[in-house]
Amino acid sequence: MELTDRAAVDEVLAGKHECFRVLVERHGRKVFGLAYRMTGNEHDADEVVQETFLRCYKRLDSFEARSSFSTWLYRIASNCALDLLAKRKQDKLHIVENDRGEAGDTPEERALEYAAPQPGPERMLLSSELRQRVAGAMQRLTLVERTAFVLRHFEGRSISEIGSVLKVKDEAVKNTVFRAVKKMRTELEPFFTSGSIRGGAR
Numbered sequence: 001m002e003l004t005d006r007a008a009v010d011e012v013l014a015g016k017h018e019c020f021r022v023l024v025e026r027h028g029r030k031v032f033g034l035a036y037r038m039t040g041n042e043h044d045a046d047e048v049v050q051e052t053f054l055r056c057y058k059r060l061d062s063f064e065a066r067s068s069f070s071t072w073l074y075r076i077a078s079n080c081a082l083d084l085l086a087k088r089k090q091d092k093l094h095i096v097e098n099d100r101g102e103a104g105d106t107p108e109e110r111a112l113e114y115a116a117p118q119p120g121p122e123r124m125l126l127s128s129e130l131r132q133r134v135a136g137a138m139q140r141l142t143l144v145e146r147t148a149f150v151l152r153h154f155e156g157r158s159i160s161e162i163g164s165v166l167k168v169k170d171e172a173v174k175n176t177v178f179r180a181v182k183k184m185r186t187e188l189e190p191f192f193t194s195g196s197i198r199g200g201a202r
Helices: 005-013 017-039 042-058 069-099 107-115 128-140 143-154 159-166 170-191
Strands: none
Touching: 005 017, 005 069, 017 042, 017 069, 017 143, 042 069, 069 143, 069 159, 128 170, 143 159, 143 170, 159 170
16 A cells, blocks of 8 residues: 555654655655746756755654645745755856956846756747746746745645745735736736736635
8 A cells, every 4th residue: 555645754754764765756746846947947956856855854753744744845845945046146146246347248148148047848838038038037036926926826835835835924925926926927918818827816
């Protein structure tokens, strides 16, 4: 019989460390999907996945059964992605500072090129122009807005689950999602008919 998440956690904590593979195989692709949408490229997403499961393994004894394992894992993954994005932002600022005064592209153009996500299978379905608009729109969201938007509109997470991930109240989540949707609509309006990106935080 297939182990439940809770049973797999208990087995690992009891010393059967090989059972952790069950959790990785069951949730790995979903964590990668979340990380990819938040970071915008496969390399960073892979890094987030590795860090997520490393932190998960180290903190497994702190998992409480009253919450679902996936919600707990998503909280770790979101934090890992936020940490990486914050680091990338600092790296990008450093690159822009070092590039000032050099011939060629402006620092702003160099920063945009550095931050632009590499196309993967999912993004290859989009036109080049739309892909650039989506990437640009996602970059202009704050880290918290991007997390809330991805969890709500890509991952289909509930308001309460997002609140648990971000450690904020439901009303704050709704406001954050609303702001993110408004920004995305403004950027992508030429490409979508009204209502294509569902608004609000129902």
